[in-house]
Amino acid sequence: MTVPPEIDRWFAGRGWRVRRHQAEMLDARDDGRHALLVADTGAGKTLAGFLPTLADFCPSRLDGAPVPEGLHTLYVSPLKALAHDVQRNLMAPIEEMGLPIRVETRSGDTPSDRKKRQRARPPHVLLTTPESLSLLLSYPDSLTMFASLQRIVIDEVHAFATGKRGDLLALALSRLQAIAPQMQRTALSATVADPQAFREWLAPWGDIDSVALVEGEQGAPPQVEILLPHEERVPWGGHAGRWAIPQLYEEIRHNRTTLVFTNTRFLAEFVFELLWDANDDNLPIGIHHGSLSKEARRKVEGAMARGELRALVATASLDLGVDWGDIDCVVQMGAPKGSSRLLQRIGRANHRLDQPSRAILVPGNRFEFLEATAAKDAVDAGQRDGEDFRPGSLDVLAQHVMACACAGPFGERALLAEVRSSLAYVWIDAEVWQRVLNFVATGGYALKAYDRFHRIVREPGGVDGDANGGATWRLAHPEHAARHRMNAGIIVDSEMLDVRFRNGRSLGKVEERFAAALSPGDTFRFAGMTLEVEQIKDMELQVRASKTAGMIPSYGGQRLPLTTHLAGRVREMLVDRAGWARFPDDVREWLEVQDWRSRMPGPGQLLVESFPHGRKHFSVYYTFEGWNANQSLGMLITRRMEERGLSPGGFIANDYSLAVWGLRPVTDPAPLLSPDILAHEFIDWVTESHLLRRAFREVAVISGLVERQHPGKRKSGKQVTFSTDLIYDVLRKYEPDHVLLEAAWADARSRMTDVARLADLLNRAERELEHVTLDRVSPLAVPVMTMIGRESLPQGAIDDELLLEAETLAATAMRTEWPHISDED
Incomplete structure (x- = not known):
């Protein structure tokens, strides 16, 4: 198509050109197609998503017609900070081209009076989040508000499409398409590993050809380096990278702006404190994470945008799409856990397509060095990874049904057809649909005697209300709408x-x-x-x-999983002996002594080492399946050890391995790893453990069964847990097939325990198991052994003490007299 002259002149005035992928986004709009844009960071991806909107308001395209009225474009992002950053950057072309476009943001931080006004007189472009969009759809005036909607732009789609927030957004897309059939869907990402899967997710079900795949121009390859100690060795254990602070501070001194990423809020506070202690030059250094107040976050974001900070320590709260072009370098403290996540964070540096982004990886220990090397190799090769799509969650569907009821009466068959038009919920059949409706209507068979669970009712007249022949449902009482809006949401953090x-x-x-x-x-x-x-x-x-030193709060957020892609690369490095030459001397020596004294856990092998230490007998399982799967495996193995009289004492897990100890040696680990453990012990363990109760608490809150917020007060975490535990026990006894127990099981099996990876590991164990018996701890076992007894302490808080113990263990492991090894297959 022809690019409107107003847009052409604006690009030329900045010394830019309209890139091919940006023009193709305009073509997709004019062809009436949805579009998925996959383009490198700095390629003008977000602007490309908005170009069709800007074009619709250009005088040359209007050709004398009146300016479009009402809501024209919705922009949905996973982060509030990203929406505010996009608003700031979007206003420049709008103002400089003189386009009559009003742009506003809407999130949980938006004042209530502005929210009310936005529904009555919406802006042309509204920037929001999946949760806020779902709430907007719960109002009766949503049918009017969204009737004029032309486009929806979903930014950083890879960050949430595969999870429950993606389920909520998928349902919202189906609802919006029903309200505004002319609406076109656009999704943007720099790190999609499987574009075809995301095209299928974005499309109305069964119409993948309606989604154009637009691929951006190739950007300059990033420059990634791994920081190593100047004189000391790469640490044996720990995660905080405390050893690197002096070198990191020197890096900050020589840069204009450095962005330092951590994987947890605790580490953000910990690293910030260490940097501030080293800050002899009193450089302006900030901190940003999701638990800081809105005012604190906005203040830091503004200072970064104005170029006033020399460094900013942040979590994932800032690793998506925020455009600060003056960042010289991105630092990743600790292991990146995935190549796509690393690419996303690297892209914050320079944020320009034709200039390489510079990044430094700071490994906390030797396994993290291997993981950092694997991630660097993957980035250099342009390989991405990511999570797979899975069936949509029933608790999210229940919340959506309630939102629809709040907006007005709905026909059950019409809404089912709408729900099934999304990939996430195409699996919902009439039987499951009736179970969900009955749950929203009464709470289910075991709870229907309690009036407070009665939220929707069938309209009088039975099946005649729906034009498609099904029943029509409405709210049981208007007060339920206010209660739903007060409690709706997908993210269930600790109180x-x-x-x-x-x-x-x-x-x-x-x-x-x-x-x-x-x-x-x-x-x-x-x-x-x-x-x-x-x-x-x-x-x-x-x-x-206060001036007195104090502890740092830790948070119970879920651990970032090690991707199977990186795990496979680490395994390959362990057996690529010629490749060890590029490693530091101490890391190379670590691997060489391990290779000499024991075995290397390469691809296609499950190595188990058994050895005595400190009057106990240890077995270390090198799984490389991530902390969640290893934690679950540890629970199951200790149960089987107990049954076999092996007197287990406990276990400790990291992303790479699992150490289990007891009073008696494990002479054959094969029976402990048989796949039938998932069919019997796993079910018993999950049912009896806190995992299913915690999963049930979350689905009960998301589905609206248990409310956290009431007018004028909020339930404490203990109160919510007490309520959900009570209901959980009732349902297990009287209605074990309840829809929320099914949803909780799905959560426990996939998200909390990584059961798919665990099942694959156990199946492989039957043919890949290699058991080695040693007379003492092996070099490869030292990193996990140093964590024994310290798992409950926050990461980073124990590094000094940990390093001292690591040296003692390492001295034992690295002694080089001829080892005593026996193989047991």
Whole structure:
């Protein structure tokens, strides 16, 4: 198509050109097709997504016609910060081209009066999140508000399409398409590993050809390096990378701006504190993570946009799409866990297609060095990884049904057809649909005697209300709408307490379990400050500034899983003996002694080492299946050891291996790893453990069965847990096939325990198991052995003590007299 002259002139005025993929996005719009754009960071991806919208408002395209009225374009992003950044960058072309476009954001931080006004008089472009969009669809005026919608732009689609937030968005897309049949769908990403799968997700079900795949121009390859100690050795254990702080600070001193990423909020606070202690030049260094207050986050984001910070320590709260072109270097503290995640973070540097982004990886230990090397190799090769799509969750579907009822009466068959038009829910049949409707209507068979679970009812007249021949449903009482909007959402974090000064200024939130251990006078580090507790009242922690050192809050967020792609690369490196030459001397020696004394766990092998240590007998399983799968395997193995009289003492897991110990040696691990463990012990263990209860708590909250928020007050985490545990016990006894128990099982099997990876491991164990008996700890076992007894402590807090013990273990492991090895197959 012809690019509108207004857009052409604006690009030329900045010394730019309209790139091929940007023009193809305009072509897809004019052809009436949906579009998936996969383009490198810095390729003008977000602008490409908005070009068709800008074109619709250009005078040359309007040709005298009136400016479009009402909501024209929805932009959906996974992060509030990304929406605000996009608004800031989108206003430049709008203002400089003089286009009559009003742009606003809407999220949980948006004032209520503005939210109300946005529904009555929506802007032309609304930037929002999946949760806020779902809430908008719960209002009766949503039918009017979205009737004019022409386009929806989903940014960083890879970040949430495969999870429950993606389920919620998929349902919203189906709803919007029914309200506005003319709506075109657009999705953007720099790190999609399987574009065809995402095209299928984006398309109305069965119409993948309606989605054009637009691939961006190739950008400059990133420059990735791995930081190594100047004189010391790569650490045996630990995750914080504390050893690297002096070198990292020198890097910050020589750069204009450095962005330092960590994998957890605890590590963000910990690394920030270490950098500040090293900050002899008093450089402006900031911190950003999801538990800080809105004001604190906005202040830091503004300072970065103005180029006022020399460094910013952040979590995933900033690793998606935020455009700060003056960042010289991105630092990843600890292992990246996946090549796509690393590519995404690397892209924050320079953020220009024709200039290489520079990144430094800081491994916390020797296995993390191997993982960092594998990630660097994958980035150099342009290989991406990511999570697979799975069936949509029933608790999310129940929440969506309730949102639709809040907007007005619905016909059950019409809504089912709408739901099934998305890939995530095409599997829903009439029987499952009736179970979901009955749950939303009564809570289910075991709970229907309680009025508070009665949220929707059939219209009088039975099956005649729906034009498609099904029943029509409506809210049981108008008050249910307010309760739904107050509690709806997908992210179920641990209960949080506000951290405030006496004057009311908010600093952010800490978890209730952390606050419960504090008393007045205790100190802790948060938001880059040392704080003293004055009092704890209701859901608020009142503090004042202090100069006394304190602990750092830890958070119970889910661990980032090691991708199977990186795990496979690490295994290949372990047996590529010629490739060890590129490693530092101490890492190469570590692998050489392991190879001499024991075996290397390469591809197609499951190595198990057994050895005595400290009057106990240990077995280390080198699975490379990630912490979640290893944690589950440890639970199951110790149960079987108990049954066989092997007196297990405990286990410890990391992403790479699992160490199990007991009073008696394991002479044959094969019976402990037979696949039938998943058919028998796994079910018993999950049913009896906290995993299923925790999963049920989350699905009960998401589905709306248990409400966290009531007018004027909020339930504490203990209250929510008590309520869900009580209902869980009732359902297990009286309605074991309840739809929420099914949803909880799906969560427990996939997200919490990585059961698919675990099942694959156990199946492979039958043919790949290699058991080696040693007379002492092996070099490869040292990293996991150093963590024994310290698993409950926050990562980073124990590095000094850990390193001392690691040296003792390493001295034993690295002795080079002829080893005593026996193989047992």
